[in-house]
Amino acid sequence: MGRSPCCAKEGLNKGAWTSQEDDILIEYIRINGEGKWRNLPKNAGLKRCGKSCRLRWLNYLRPDIKRGNIGPDEEDLIIRLHKLLGNRWSLIAGRLPGRTDNEIKNYWNTNLGKKVQNHQISTTVSIPPKLSGHSDENNFPPPAVSTTPMLSGYTDENNFPPPAVSTTPMLSGYTDENNFNPVPTINLMSSIDTSTLPSSPISKTCTNSNVIRTKAFRCSSKLLLTPQPNKSCKENLETNVIGVGLMPMDGQHHSVNKPTELSGAFDELLSLVTTTPTPTGSSGDHNNNQSSDLLMNFNVGHICLSDLLNSDFSGVCDFNYSDDNMSNDLSPVSADQPPLTQYSDHRDMLQDWKINNSCVQTMNYVAPNLQYSFSSLLNSVAEWFEE
DNA sequence: AAGGCTTCCAACCGCGTAATA
DNA sequence: CTATTACGCGGTTGGAAGCCT
Numbered sequence: 001m002g003r004s005p006c007c008a009k010e011g012l013n014k015g016a017w018t019s020q021e022d023d024i025l026i027e028y029i030r031i032n033g034e035g036k037w038r039n040l041p042k043n044a045g046l047k048r049c050g051k052s053c054r055l056r057w058l059n060y061l062r063p064d065i066k067r068g069n070i071g072p073d074e075e076d077l078i079i080r081l082h083k084l085l086g087n088r089w090s091l092i093a094g095r096l097p098g099r100t101d102n103e104i105k106n107y108w109n110t111n112l113g114k115k116v117q118n119h120q121i122s123t124t125v126s127i128p129p130k131l132s133g134h135s136d137e138n139n140f141p142p143p144a145v146s147t148t149p150m151l152s153g154y155t156d157e158n159n160f161p162p163p164a165v166s167t168t169p170m171l172s173g174y175t176d177e178n179n180f181n182p183v184p185t186i187n188l189m190s191s192i193d194t195s196t197l198p199s200s201p202i203s204k205t206c207t208n209s210n211v212i213r214t215k216a217f218r219c220s221s222k223l224l225l226t227p228q229p230n231k232s233c234k235e236n237l238e239t240n241v242i243g244v245g246l247m248p249m250d251g252q253h254h255s256v257n258k259p260t261e262l263s264g265a266f267d268e269l270l271s272l273v274t275t276t277p278t279p280t281g282s283s284g285d286h287n288n289n290q291s292s293d294l295l296m297n298f299n300v301g302h303i304c305l306s307d308l309l310n311s312d313f314s315g316v317c318d319f320n321y322s323d324d325n326m327s328n329d330l331s332p333v334s335a336d337q338p339p340l341t342q343y344s345d346h347r348d349m350l351q352d353w354k355i356n357n358s359c360v361q362t363m364n365y366v367a368p369n370l371q372y373s374f375s376s377l378l379n380s381v382a383e384w385f386e387e
Numbered sequence: 388a389a390g391g392c393t394t395c396c397a398a399c400c401g402c403g404t405a406a407t408a
Numbered sequence: 409c410t411a412t413t414a415c416g417c418g419g420t421t422g423g424a425a426g427c428c429t
Contacts, residue, residue, distance in 0.1 A: 016398080052399080060398095075398075106395070106396050110396080
């Protein structure tokens, strides 16, 4: 019954790896591939625990690893992701090609953590955080990554988010850039009441109260968004057309034929919204009185931020659309992409989603006058949290 | 130059979850 | 369904290297 023991603890080498051990491990994995760590030491002739082999390979020997020289852009990304995710080093590392969770963790503990702490102290003393240009003597945090325009620089909630920047890579799908209208006022999460976030055993190790504990939501499959204050959830959805939609994992691109279907679809979605977060491990200590400024829990399939971060949106985010008379004619940019599934009714679409949404991923929702890239959304969320 | 202190980071440890018999 | 264990993750440790006095 069950699995056999991982490895015998006796007679194993510990501590630093020798170059001979490294060579053996590299050669073994070159021939046999990764995985099966339990059997690896025996098969490869290493006096190491499988766990130790895995760690050595993943953190040090893997050929695609970048080591050292973490640049300002990477620093900035780490800081932003850490702001968003907390100590979820593996998730953060997943967004930094060639970097390992261990390296990022170490780098944070030895460099960034102190910088951020110092920065927070200095800004709370002298600079209103919202207006802060991060222009302290140490030039920290470093400038935003140039390839992913951040939503910094806005000074007024009402102007948030700032007009879309034409250099945003994900905006490339527009067929008529000259007619592109800036994103209208959107306030997906103008404020977040962290007391409404569910408690989690995991969060005990996280000191940042603004952090989304994605793991806590994994089981309950929820993406938390708060609508604009003073607006009902539905009204907010309909008037501001939140740039997040849902896509089933069937590999098909789907479109909504008519704008009116949006509100119908949202009606359906809203019927799935609950005002009481019920994640695994929640002790119910959150505030349930959220009718006017509620947390929307899109309890549809498996939506959670960590899944989003782990997703490759390159294939689903680029759409053409022509903004003529709100025709809402969505079509994939690439001719290689699968044909759109046309729905005659939003209920069909939702039914399809329900059928296929064993793992629903969020994608850009492209609607008239709105193209809100997912990366921008993430940046926005990070910015909100920074406020 | 030597001893002590600090920093850095590879490796270890323990825990939660997923997988398997 | 249950018991058991592999896997993966985050926290922590310990030793090497660098710095300071």
